[in-house]
Amino acid sequence: MDKRLLALALLGLVSLLAKAGPDPALTAQVVLHDSWVRALPPTQTSTAAYLTIANNGEVPVKVVAASASVAARVEIHTTREVDGLMRMEQLQDLQVLPGTDVDLAPGGTHLMLLELERMPGVGETVRLCLQLEPGGQLCTDAPVRKSSAGEGGHHHHHHTE
Numbered sequence: 001m002d003k004r005l006l007a008l009a010l011l012g013l014v015s016l017l018a019k020a021g022p023d024p025a026l027t028a029q030v031v032l033h034d035s036w037v038r039a040l041p042p043t044q045t046s047t048a049a050y051l052t053i054a055n056n057g058e059v060p061v062k063v064v065a066a067s068a069s070v071a072a073r074v075e076i077h078t079t080r081e082v083d084g085l086m087r088m089e090q091l092q093d094l095q096v097l098p099g100t101d102v103d104l105a106p107g108g109t110h111l112m113l114l115e116l117e118r119m120p121g122v123g124e125t126v127r128l129c130l131q132l133e134p135g136g137q138l139c140t141d142a143p144v145r146k147s148s149a150g151e152g153g154h155h156h157h158h159h160t161e
């Protein structure tokens with residue numbers, strides 16, 4: 001193979017590799033911000049993650065799956081009041097309409113990090129990835145905290161499974 005052909009082959013490979021990453025059009029359209037993971041006692045095997053998903057694009061986007069660096073499994077949960085008790089229910093997907101933000105926050109929709117390898121400590125970061133349709137995977141680094149900035153220390157949010 002002469003040098004010109006080799007250069008062309010390399011260029012082809014580079015563009016292939018570039019395509020394997022997140023879709024640049026998608027990352028411009030959907031923005032993840034204010035993510036955080038709740039630190040619970042180390043004896044707990046699950047915890048919750050929260051974030052805001054902003055869809056700045058023209059088409060609806062659905063979160064169809066999620067993953068986290070410390071958890072074997074991540075589910076999308078919502079919280080509903082049933083007979084005066086707060087119950088968590090699993091959602092199959094989460095739609096974010098164009099021009100809107102969806103807030104995943106304590107007491108509402110959240111990502112449930114299940115089968116933790118270990119409870120992450122305050123000050124660590126957890127890599128959260130969302131699988132979007134259309135698009136692909138979008139990730140963010142979520143700091144681990146005991147509570148959100150807006151939550152008082154006396155307010156306890158219990159996760160019952």
Ligand SMILES: [Cu+2]
Binds near residue numbers: 077088110111112159
């Ligand atoms: Cu949950």
